[in-house]
Amino acid sequence: MLNKKQLDNPDGGFETEGPLICRASRRQLIMTIHTDIAGDFADFVSRARFEDIPEDAVEAAKKSILDTLGVVLAASGVEPAVRGLTKVAMESGGGTAESTILGFGGRAPAMMAAFANGAMAHCLDFDDHAPEGHHPSSSIVPAAFALAERVGGIPGREMITAVAAGQDLFLRLRRNVGWKQDWHLTTVLGVFSATASAGRILSLSKQQLANAFGIASMQSCGTMELAYGVGSDLRGMYAGFSSKGAVLAALLAERDISGIKTVFEGKAGIFNIYFDGRYDKEKMLVGLGNDYAGGSILYKPWPSCGASHPYIHATIELMKDHGLASEDLEQIRVHVGDFQNRLCLPLESRRKPATLADAKFSIPFCVAVAATRRQVSIADFTGERLTDPRVLATAQKVVPVLDERFDWKMKLPEGRVDILTRDGRAFCRTADDVPGGSDTPMTWDYIFDKFSDCASFSVAPPSREAIERVREMCRHLESLDDVTDVMRVLAGDAL
Numbered sequence: 001m002l003n004k005k006q007l008d009n010p011d012g013g014f015e016t017e018g019p020l021i022c023r024a025s026r027r028q029l030i031m032t033i034h035t036d037i038a039g040d041f042a043d044f045v046s047r048a049r050f051e052d053i054p055e056d057a058v059e060a061a062k063k064s065i066l067d068t069l070g071v072v073l074a075a076s077g078v079e080p081a082v083r084g085l086t087k088v089a090m091e092s093g094g095g096t097a098e099s100t101i102l103g104f105g106g107r108a109p110a111m112m113a114a115f116a117n118g119a120m121a122h123c124l125d126f127d128d129h130a131p132e133g134h135h136p137s138s139s140i141v142p143a144a145f146a147l148a149e150r151v152g153g154i155p156g157r158e159m160i161t162a163v164a165a166g167q168d169l170f171l172r173l174r175r176n177v178g179w180k181q182d183w184h185l186t187t188v189l190g191v192f193s194a195t196a197s198a199g200r201i202l203s204l205s206k207q208q209l210a211n212a213f214g215i216a217s218m219q220s221c222g223t224m225e226l227a228y229g230v231g232s233d234l235r236g237m238y239a240g241f242s243s244k245g246a247v248l249a250a251l252l253a254e255r256d257i258s259g260i261k262t263v264f265e266g267k268a269g270i271f272n273i274y275f276d277g278r279y280d281k282e283k284m285l286v287g288l289g290n291d292y293a294g295g296s297i298l299y300k301p302w303p304s305c306g307a308s309h310p311y312i313h314a315t316i317e318l319m320k321d322h323g324l325a326s327e328d329l330e331q332i333r334v335h336v337g338d339f340q341n342r343l344c345l346p347l348e349s350r351r352k353p354a355t356l357a358d359a360k361f362s363i364p365f366c367v368a369v370a371a372t373r374r375q376v377s378i379a380d381f382t383g384e385r386l387t388d389p390r391v392l393a394t395a396q397k398v399v400p401v402l403d404e405r406f407d408w409k410m411k412l413p414e415g416r417v418d419i420l421t422r423d424g425r426a427f428c429r430t431a432d433d434v435p436g437g438s439d440t441p442m443t444w445d446y447i448f449d450k451f452s453d454c455a456s457f458s459v460a461p462p463s464r465e466a467i468e469r470v471r472e473m474c475r476h477l478e479s480l481d482d483v484t485d486v487m488r489v490l491a492g493d494a495l
Helices: 037-047 055-078 081-093 110-121 137-151 156-174 185-201 206-219 239-254 270-274 281-285 306-321 338-342 347-351 356-360 363-373 383-387 389-395 444-456 464-475 484-490
Strands: 020-025 028-031 329-336 398-402 416-421 426-430
Touching: 037 156, 037 185, 037 206, 037 281, 055 081, 055 110, 055 137, 055 156, 055 444, 055 464, 055 484, 081 110, 110 137, 110 239, 137 156, 137 185, 137 239, 137 484, 156 185, 156 281, 185 206, 185 239, 206 239, 306 338, 306 363, 306 416, 306 426, 329 338, 329 363, 338 398, 347 363, 356 363, 356 383, 363 389, 363 398, 383 389, 444 464, 464 484
Parallel strands: 329 398
Antiparallel strands: 020 028, 329 416, 416 426
C-alpha cells in the first residue's frame, strides 16, 4: 500500500499520512474507498458455505484436522515441557469443564483447552505448513474443536467450512505481505485465521466477526527470535497462544464487545506496523469466497523445521545411493541460504542441541540423524536420542556453506548437500522432489499412517480401535452429525 505522498516516489519509505492507495503495479494505482479489509474477511467467513468449497480445499481441511490431532497426541508423550503448560491450563480453568485436553485427558473451559492443545500442536514441528512456510492449522484446529465442544452439535460439514475458511485466510495474508524475517508470521497472522474459524463455529454475524478480528489483534505478536535463539521451550509451544487468543476474541465478540474497526489498514494497523505498509490488498481479495487456497497446504514427512527437509532428503538419498555409513564420512557440507544459516548458528550449540525444540530447529543435528540412521522419526527427538554419541559425532562433521541461491524469498527454498568421505570420494545432491512438497504431496494413506504413529507416542495412547475409528471419521467428516464424537473417541469416552 502507498499513500498520496509516495506517488512520485513509489520506492520510498512508507508514510502513514493521507489516503491509502492500493497498488496493483507501480504504473497502476487505484484508490480504495471501502472499509478495512477486516470487513471483507468477516463477510467472507459469515457467508461461507460447504457447497462452495472446492474439493481440494475440503480434502485439505479434513487432512489437516486428522494430522493436527495426531501431532497433538504425540507431543503429549514426547515433549516434557507441555506437562507444565497443561497443568497450568487445568489449574487455570476454573469454570465449566467444556473441552477436551488431548493426551492427558480431562476437560477445561474452551479457552484453556485451546491453549493446551494448541501448544502441543506445534511442539514437534510436525504440523502442516504453507508452501511458503509457516503453519496455519496448529492454531486453527485446536481453537475450532475447543469451541465445537463448548457449543455441541456442530456437524462435520460446518467444521470443514470453518477450517477451510481459516486456512484460506491464513494463506491470503501470508502470501501478500512484505516480510523481512523479523516478525514471526505464524503468530502475527495465525491468530486472525484461527479467529475466523472460531467465529464461524460460534455462528458470529459479520459485525461480530469484524469485532473479533479487532479483538484478536491483542494477541497478534511474536518475533523470529523464536527461531533464531536457542534454549527456549516457547519455540514449540507458540500456537497455544494464538489458539487461546482466537477463542477469547470470538467469545468476547459473541458478547458484542466491539473491536478495532481499522485493525489491518489503519494508521497503526497490522499491515502498517508489522509490514511497513507493504501488502497487496487486491490479491488478498481476488476470488475471496470462491477460490479456497487450502488445497495447497503441505503435510510433513519428518518432525522438524520445514527448512531442514531438503537437507534431510538429500542426505538420506546420498547415503542410500552410495552405500555410505556415518563412519565413512569426513565432512557434510550443507549449502544454506539466509534463513537456513540461522538454523546452523551458533554452530556448536546447533551440533549439540540441549532441548527437543532446539534439535528440531537445528540443521546440523537433523542432517546428522539422517546420515546416521537413514531416516528421521519422532523417536529421534526423544530425550535419550538427543545424546546419542554416533549422531553427535556425525553432527560435528556438518559444516554450513552460505549460498544465496537458497535464500528464502517466497516458497521454502531447496538446498544442497555435499558429502566428502574419508577415502577421498565426493558426492553432491541438490534437493528436489522432497517428500511432502508441492510436487510430491502426501496421500490419505500417509496421513493415516502418520496419525497412527503419532497416537502411539501419546502419554495415554488410544486403543487401536479408537485410532481406526477416528481416522475414518475424519476421512468422511462431512457425514458426521457432531464433531464432538471425534474428541470423545480420542478421550476414550465412546467407541
